Amino acid sequence: MSATDRTPSAEADVCVVGAGPAGALVARELAREGHEVVVLEAGPRFEDADREARMERTIRPAYAPDSVWKMGGPRDAYRSTGDRHYPLNAARVKGVGGSTLHWQGMVMRLHESDFRRASESGYGVDWPLSYEDLRPYYARAERALGVAGASDNPFAPPREEPHPLPAFEPSYSDALFAEACERVGVTTHSVPNARNSEPYDGRSPCVGYGTCKPVCPSGAKYDASHTVRQAEALGVEVIDRAPVQRLETGSDPGRVEAAVYATPDGTEHRQTAREFVLAAGGVEIPRLLLLSASPDHPDGLANRSGAVGRYFHDHLFAGMGGTLDRRTRQNHVGFLTSESHAFYDEPGRSTTGTAGGVPASDAALSAFKLEFLNYAGPSPVEMALSADDWGDSLLASLRGAYGTHVGMGGLVEQPPRAANRIALDRSTTDDHGNPVPDVQWSLDGRTRRTLERVNEVQAVVLEELGVDVDWRVGPENTGPAFHHMGTTRMGTDPDESVVRPDLRTHDVGNLRVASSAVFPTGGATNPTLTIAALALKCADHVAAALEPSASATG
Ligand SMILES: Cc1cc2nc3c(=O)[nH]c(=O)nc-3n(C[C@H](O)[C@H](O)[C@H](O)COP(=O)(O)OP(=O)(O)OC[C@H]3O[C@@H](n4cnc5c(N)ncnc54)[C@H](O)[C@@H]3O)c2cc1C
Numbered sequence: 001m002s003a004t005d006r007t008p009s010a011e012a013d014v015c016v017v018g019a020g021p022a023g024a025l026v027a028r029e030l031a032r033e034g035h036e037v038v039v040l041e042a043g044p045r046f047e048d049a050d051r052e053a054r055m056e057r058t059i060r061p062a063y064a065p066d067s068v069w070k071m072g073g074p075r076d077a078y079r080s081t082g083d084r085h086y087p088l089n090a091a092r093v094k095g096v097g098g099s100t101l102h103w104q105g106m107v108m109r110l111h112e113s114d115f116r117r118a119s120e121s122g123y124g125v126d127w128p129l130s131y132e133d134l135r136p137y138y139a140r141a142e143r144a145l146g147v148a149g150a151s152d153n154p155f156a157p158p159r160e161e162p163h164p165l166p167a168f169e170p171s172y173s174d175a176l177f178a179e180a181c182e183r184v185g186v187t188t189h190s191v192p193n194a195r196n197s198e199p200y201d202g203r204s205p206c207v208g209y210g211t212c213k214p215v216c217p218s219g220a221k222y223d224a225s226h227t228v229r230q231a232e233a234l235g236v237e238v239i240d241r242a243p244v245q246r247l248e249t250g251s252d253p254g255r256v257e258a259a260v261y262a263t264p265d266g267t268e269h270r271q272t273a274r275e276f277v278l279a280a281g282g283v284e285i286p287r288l289l290l291l292s293a294s295p296d297h298p299d300g301l302a303n304r305s306g307a308v309g310r311y312f313h314d315h316l317f318a319g320m321g322g323t324l325d326r327r328t329r330q331n332h333v334g335f336l337t338s339e340s341h342a343f344y345d346e347p348g349r350s351t352t353g354t355a356g357g358v359p360a361s362d363a364a365l366s367a368f369k370l371e372f373l374n375y376a377g378p379s380p381v382e383m384a385l386s387a388d389d390w391g392d393s394l395l396a397s398l399r400g401a402y403g404t405h406v407g408m409g410g411l412v413e414q415p416p417r418a419a420n421r422i423a424l425d426r427s428t429t430d431d432h433g434n435p436v437p438d439v440q441w442s443l444d445g446r447t448r449r450t451l452e453r454v455n456e457v458q459a460v461v462l463e464e465l466g467v468d469v470d471w472r473v474g475p476e477n478t479g480p481a482f483h484h485m486g487t488t489r490m491g492t493d494p495d496e497s498v499v500r501p502d503l504r505t506h507d508v509g510n511l512r513v514a515s516s517a518v519f520p521t522g523g524a525t526n527p528t529l530t531i532a533a534l535a536l537k538c539a540d541h542v543a544a545a546l547e548p549s550a551s552a553t554g
């Protein structure tokens with residue numbers, strides 16, 4: 001097939017919708033097993049050769065961040081009607097590689113407690129899987145993404161094998177933080193990163209451009225276009241600029257017959273296959289199921305429970321920072337090298353160090369982690385490009401103003417609630433005439449309290465470090481971390497959930513979901529390693545369903 005041939009594949013065993021990390025991994029694994037796979041991707045291919053030019057854009061104030069990967073416009077129209085505005089077009093990329101083109105690349109496993117959230121903590125729900133069930137897939141996912149890490153996190157779940165790549169050294173300001181944290185009894189440790197600390201899997205090591213989010217020009221940061229290339233080398237057909245409009249069932253309402261997709265020339269095609277995998281991200285997956293309503297499925301496909309689109313949750317950001325009376329060398333490293341899970345499983349715990357500690361809290365809280373930023377304050381380039389002076393005067397002002405900033409971040413778990421949801425807004429349509437997603441999102445009391453608690457801990461650390469605090473992000477001005485979870489939740493009860501533990505939808509025999517959309521709860525870790533682990537598990541189940549002996553693809 002040529003790059004411009006967007007006609008359906010005649011012999012597909014499997015049709016995958018979406019070419020982000022989930023779709024790419026499912027496609028690659030099934031191709032390795034010898035299956036014919038076609039991937040339909042709504043967005044375009046981006047040339048690797050253009051990445052340096054994209055990087056140039058990221059550092060020039062004239063360009064909006066969204067323009068780097070062409071996010072937004074009628075194609076990506078949406079509404080946000082909840083109590084909180086949700087900036088959806090900053091939160092995802094449509095194109096071959098998906099949102100990992102733009103992502104930061106922090107990749108850690110969920111904690112064991114995350115899988116037993118209701119039983120252990122009394123809020124949210126339990127997963128129908130345990131950490132032990134996912135553990136071998138986590139190890140495979142770390143190899144697939146190329147994770148640089150050290151086994152130095154005393155709060156992380158058990159693992160037998162080291163990460164595939166050695167961890168990055170802690171940054172200079174991490175070392176300042178580590179000392180202050182130790183004095184107040186807060187343990188710090190490394191961040192597992194999906195970026196090469198040494199050559200790996202045909203990609204070069206990190207060379208320190210520092211523009212990882214939204215673009216890594218060297219390819220050292222993992223993005224899913226890498227897995228797509230591996231999949232294509234194994235024979236997978238990837239059709240770009242082919243947004244799926246709806247899924248159609250045929251004479252058997254319990255099976256998908258075809259994915260109907262549009263192409264840039266205005267035609268629609270039907271891709272048939274034996275098995276279908278939705279990997280279009282946590283917002284577009286429920287939207288596509290709702291858009292696939294038919295007389296046999298009046299409330300949308302796979303929506304007998306009414307849960308499609310509901311329980312939408314994200315991680316919330318809490319942060320604090322300011323300036324120190326010494327150099328902090330910010331913006332020399334474009335990613336995070338240290339963090340702390342010290343409060344993850346016991347968010348209300350106290351700590352004791354040689355110089356005091358964090359007081360206990362008996363409020364009902366959810367999980368959170370602490371992050372130490374390496375890009376607090378403006379970079380010299382950003383300052384220079386937006387300055388009004390020139391020459392020696394500019395140099396002097398840069399020397400005076402740059403380099404003393406320091407900051408902490410944090411990610412807070414948001415308990416899933418049915419009222420937070422992705423619905424269809426029928427008053428507005430996208431460039432193909434489909435109702436756009438309506439993001440209905442609000443914060444609950446537990447999340448607000450946890451954001452306050454994160455600020456409380458951050459204030460103790462920053463005070464010990466001697467920081468003159470000049471910014472704070474708490475419950476009143478928080479925002480999402482751009483992790484779309486929960487909208488086709490996994491469970492054993494078909495009245496409460498959309499997919500089974502084997503990631504097949506309860507209602508439709510040949511339809512599976514590979515995405516954080518299936519997370520019953522999200523913990524406080526970044527989701528993509530778990531997405532990758534579940535995608536590998538999904539591929540195993542699809543392969544089993546394709547076995548000649550498998551009767552009705554159960
Ligand atoms: C700024 C930012 C920073 C982030 N940092 C981190 C981080 O540090 N760590 C982490 O774990 N996660 C991070 N994430 C989240 C991470 O990018 C996502 O979790 C991950 O990419 C999701 O993978 P996915 O394959 O499920 O979906 P996506 O990567 O979103 O891919 C879905 C693909 O499906 C396509 N698609 C959508 N609708 C259709 C349709 N109808 N037809 C065909 N194709 C369709 C889309 O175009 C897209 O390419 C970050 C995200 C952002 C935006």
Ligand code: SF4
Nearest residue numbers: 206207209210212216
């Ligand atoms: S710092 Fe490393 S990972 Fe980030 S953009 Fe530069 S080369 Fe890529």
